[in-house]
Amino acid sequence: MIKPLSITLAIAAAFPQVAVAQEELTRVVVTGSNIRTTQKEGASAVQVLTAKELAATGKVTISDILRTISANSGNSYNEQYTGSFSAGTSGLSLRGLAQRNTLILVNGKRVSSYATAQNLQEVFVDLNSLPMAAVQRIEVLKDGASSVYGSDAVAGVVNIILYKEFTGTEVSAQVGSSTEGTGQLERSFALQTGFGSLDDKGWSVVFSLDGQKRDKLQQSDVSWLRSSDFRGNPNGTLGWVPTNYYGTSDPTKLLGGVQGPLQIQNYGDITPGKSGSVLAYNAADYRTLIPGVERAHASLRGTLKLNENTEAYAEGLYGYSWAEQTFGAPLTVGSGLRAWNNSKQALDNINVLLPVGHPNNSTNAPQAFTATLFDLGARMKQDKVDFYRVLTGIKGSWNGWDYDASVARSGSKLKETVQNFVNRYEFEKVLAEGSYNFADQSKNSEAVRNRLRLSTLRPAEASLSVVDFNASKELLQLPAGALGFAFGGQWRQEEMDSNTSTAVLSGTELRPAINIIKGKRDVSAAFAEFNVPVLKDLTVNLAGRADHYNDFGSAFSPKASVRYQAAPWLLVRGTVSRGFRAPSLPEITNSTSVSYGSVIDKLDPITPTQPRGITNLTVANTELSPERSNNFNFGVVLAPSSNTSVGVDFYRIRTKGVIGTESADTILANEKNQPEKVVRDAQGRILTLYRQYANQGERLTTGIDLDLRHKLPKTSYGNVTLNAQLSRVFKFSQPLSTGAALTNGAGTNYFGSIPKWRGTTSATWELGQWTSNAAWNFVDGYDQTTRAGEHVKPVATVDLNVGYKISAATSVNLIVTNLFDRKPSWDSSFAFFDYTQADPRGRFASIKLNHKF
Template sequence: MFKPSLLPLAITAVLAASALHAEDADKKPTQLEAVTVTGSNIKTTDTEGPSPVQVISADQIKVSGKTTLPDVLRSISANTGNSVNEQLTGSFSAGTAGISLRGLGQKNTLVLVDGKRVANYATAYELQDTFVDLNALPLAAVERVEVLKDGASAVYGSDAIAGVVNIILKQNYQGAEAGVSIGGSTEGTGQTSNNFHLLLGHGDVKKDGYNVFFALDGTRGSQLNQDDVSWLRNNDFRDKPGGRLNWVPTNYYNNDPNQGFANAVGPVRRVPYGAITPGKSGDTWAYNPAPYTSLIPGVERYHAVLRATVKLTDTIDAYGEAIYSRSHAAFVFSAPLAIGSGLRAWDNANQKLVNIDTALPAGNPANPYGVPTPVNTNLWDVGQRNKRDRTIFTRFLGGVKGHIGGWDWDVSAEHSESSLKEYVTNFGNRYAFQSLLASGGYDFAANGNPAAATDALRLATTRPAVSRLTAVNATASTQLFDLPAGTVGFAAGYEFRNESINSRTSEAVLSGSELRPAIDIIRGSRDVHAGYAEFNVPILSTLEVGIAGRLDHYSDFGNAFAPKFSLRYQPLDWLLLRGSYSRGFRAPSLPEITHSTAVSYSTVVDPYDPITPGQRRGYTDVFAANPKLRPERSENYNAGFVISPGVDTSVGIDYYHIVQHGIIGPDDDATLVLRKDPRVQRDAQGRITIITNQYKNQQSLTTDGVDIDFHQALHTSRYGDFILNGNLTRLLKYSQPLVAGDAPINGAGTNIFGSLPKWRGTTGLTWSLGDFASTLTWYYVGGYKQNPENRLSAAYPESVKNWSTFDLSVAYTGIAHTTLTLAIQNLQNRRPPWDPSHTYYDITQADPRGRYAYVGVNYTF
């Protein structure tokens, strides 16, 4: 178990190990080439700048055993919370993966490819957050990833409040390489995955005047459902603190689960009602939702990259790049459609939901009473509801760069798209339902209904969406003049981009045909013009000051200005002190500020529910955009130091403090329920049915914490080479009000604002000896306290335990041109920690796969 108190000992051990290295007095220093580092457009030879940047190289990715880009990026310690991967299947952005630096959400982390933006995913996460889907980006073509861990709005503009992830592809690759791997669960779940990649490159830009590079990779993974996992299969967690039987009552009359059907209909059993809802008595028909719950979708993804660079003159290069990816994600969306009070359809003419009467008419074959009778059941004969998402991502980039008259410059244009088609089957047809309900042509209390009636109820739809980005970028940098302490560096740039989203719904929803529709209609576009400049001023030979500023003009809300000031002080060769202050902004997303309508389904604890008070109740959320929104503003403070006694040893500690003002979001539904807000609509029984909301600039948020990075290499002639790398993040504060005007609450180490563990870390030890190289990586996710709102009984646990797992990879290179690899993830087969506020565990912090093994072969030509 990780103990924070051991951290000083770990750092001391890293520093002490450097004493084992003998310095080579005759070794001449290497002349370093100036390069551009993420966070600045001014070239430098400094390996550590005024802002902390974590670099993940292609070699590190290979030895990690990770086979997808999201798995690589989401494991870094700065990804502290509030991001999801494809485990979130009940979402408009199902099958995607994002990254959330500092726990500020995917919308506040800017993802770049080769220093330039790409299109966001075609729809929004949680109805309002636009983000780059990491699953759309290639892994095989990656040269390195640079993660800037402080705000960079002064250089990159909106979305960079929490930091920047810059994915840099191979630029001058020569040769050929091919590889395949197969993997599977060792725990009998039946889940498997297959991966391949191909790299081809020809020509050296400096020697031959050109380079052409092509990369192709693909992955196919099988679907994992909840009933595939032994310890989740029964959905019975009564042996856990605060656990219960997570089954769903169904097949009953008069809104009373004790008034069940006479016979079993569908895959149901009679179970104690109190096991599902504490405090209740009697028995009820209920079903286990595990067979209808996909934990991980079945996926098939392909990525292709084609890049060419041609030297036009000795000082000017032209380049072009095309990225194409295609992804399919298939999963079970839910059990057969539930029939009962609160069933609705969409009235497009009046832009509202309408209630559908589900009471059984007198004389209906399922009605044992002589009067119209409310019923709760499922369309069992129609079958489970399924979804399949097909996403196509493209990016076409062309540009010219060079060096003329002391200036380095780069001019480029690009167009990028993310398009989605979501196919659903076995949804419910409203008009067929109303007709069959009135005629009695479908018996809700019987199995084996006529095929004609069942087919009429089935509804298959397609939901299309597309997000587009068109941009022009121009940057230039130079050394302006000399000061006594050195040369003043300068960079400036201009950016134009057009962003648009057209996320539609199906014709079945618009016509009112689909029962219980979920809607995320977004249609809008905007133009953005930006100019920015930065200076690097040497005050002393050991002290540099950075000054940067950016002015953006958005066509939908106006202007935003972002300045940044930084210091880099290196009083000794082995000691670097650094700090920065910046102001940033996040522009309202298109779903938040343009024409949009969103209807989704959620649950809330309702103390006023007349039937199950204090228990979770499902309801419909209706959200509206707000054209009067202002951008979110932020202030970022960073301070830290790096100690590096030698090239093989370094320890860095950086403190960050971020304040956001005017955060855009809806009011907290749970608080609206407690305060009996009029936006909470109830039915004739007094049960919640709809909560309406609108996005507003609301409360502020403050978060701070500490990053700890260490590196130690030890080279021996007899025992091989050892490399230790570690990244730890300690979250100190994450504070904001639940509702605007309330006192802020610190959610660090809790799940009040999503699960935000105080500690998160990744530590890897690589050992190379002869033809063998192995890496053991330790992933640690700290525990967290439960939101008091979730604690429904005295037995409910106050906190969730930590999750500590190890990955192991071993590579053998003893065969010419060939590398054989064995990788095992979750070596100890650790289960995620028990969290009763979810179905056993929180998908943002853990996954259910258990031990997973890969074998692979890679061949270079």
């Protein structure tokens, strides 16, 4: 594999060295500041994705575009994370610092977080709820901006800017399918229309509508995954699940025989070192890789010019999302079966014993057993989400001041339904009366099956109310230029009410999953900013923000930045800032979570080399302090010609008091010292891990970003534009346990997969009626820390978008994702591949038709 740096240097070496052309620049506000300037490149690194660049990708969602940027190092999730309380969503994690540290704005203003938390504690904005058709450009600020925007901008800011004015109507339709025989289809459409003109008529209205429908992709649909036979890979085994046996520790004591999906398998193929035969099933039949989705988004914005200096505006956003997936195989009953006891706020153990006289018990004593209730059907889940934001404001100029004031209300509402879960009380009844046959489930009546089946509804809701004001002015003329000043304030109220089903609260549901979050907070802030021209080519920016949270206290975030135009072809820039992240509502308020994960437990008597399903009980901590960060950024931008720029930016983020829980691997490694955190059954198999949020220690992240852009001179062969954005992580260090020394996780999966290199390099070629774009996407490999000596290989894919302009108004595009059908790299900790870094669909081809009226 060619390293990205080699390609970067090759492109840079090819850039011609010619004089810089001067151009007239309009004063604009760039993400990361409240002061208008004419500087094309500011003191902070901002990646701008223009409408033309967005269209060139051929992607139909904001999520698909943003998740390919190089600064999205790791620890971000999209709908491939099907084992989530936030299934069907997609977030972004700049610098690998988790979704909760990346602020998502729409038109420079906040939107509501998703209705519930990702990974129990991550409050984040769901990119799948935002409209793609209305996007004019996206600005990605890659340094900390707590001093301007607040607590959740430690890693950076993504500002999604929608059209303020649009003339005419544009419609498009796209249909695509996997070429690899998975049967997965994807259909989408988009409409954008606009009326009026602020300059000519004094008003404008812009409306957009887009929609998407995509079929569900099961593991059994993918040829190289459907067998679950990974024995040809490092630490790979036959990924079948032993079940239906007497007792709790020896699956060779068969309960019944082949039935439903059960087959006889060699125990040693599943767990190396074991002997004998077991009944097992292929988990691929019950695993959704990508949910089936239906989505629709609408955006409406109106602007009215009240006079030459004043505009009133209003906008509404609405997003509907429905995601459907196979939650998992039918429930397995046996050791460790639990139900929730709400009065004790704990889990009750459910006895799983065949009573004397039961058709499956030929002994004279109650007998323990393990069995999967296949005849009840796979457990299914559907998530329906309604998102909205309504906003109105006024902006303009008065007495030399530029101002903007607005009020907004935003929310996200989730309804999650599940089917074929199991009723605890009916299970206890049929077990006691012997009316359910575990050994031969074909003998069970449909009436008994229906008694056991349980369907539930889980509601969750988040809301955000915001009042914003900011104003800026050139206070006076200094010898080197105008002294710019901005100030403002914000009040917002955040609320989250994530509940669980009544069946869980009543103790009715077996093996319940719980993510209860109930909290509300008020946040008030005041901020100020100065832009000081020290010399003609040297500008210093000073900013500060004071935030007050009614649930933990106050914090102040200062920032200083320097921009030095050392030569017409050389810009030097740097920023120093302090930031903080307030404890999230799930971390600090009334919050209880029961979740299910897996660990590789070398002490497990049945599957010591395979992931073992366990229960996590996690609780909030009202004594948490905020995370405090120190950010440093330094960069240079070289512009050897008007068509060429080379940017190199170094970043360093040190965070103290990082909030989290110890990993399962760490808890098991320290089990002798803290046995109360691990609960095992009588056979020694893990049942439960107990966790609580805490301020655990420091985290240090360092790296560089490279941004290369070059446009070749126009020739008879057309126009060619080259772009490359590459990121290199030097350090991603934090302690493996509270109080331990820092461990560098860059290039490993100690703290989630953090590849050292990530990047996208693209070339666009325009010739006559033809436009082509090829993008090379690279994700570096990393060391697998739970399996000594295993290295996950790098992956590089190529996307191609070829368009032809049929007429001045109509065009057609062929879009191929993963042109060369590269498979994700094997990662034994995920049983096949890391879904945060790769996509299992293989080559995917689409046709898009676009027409302008």
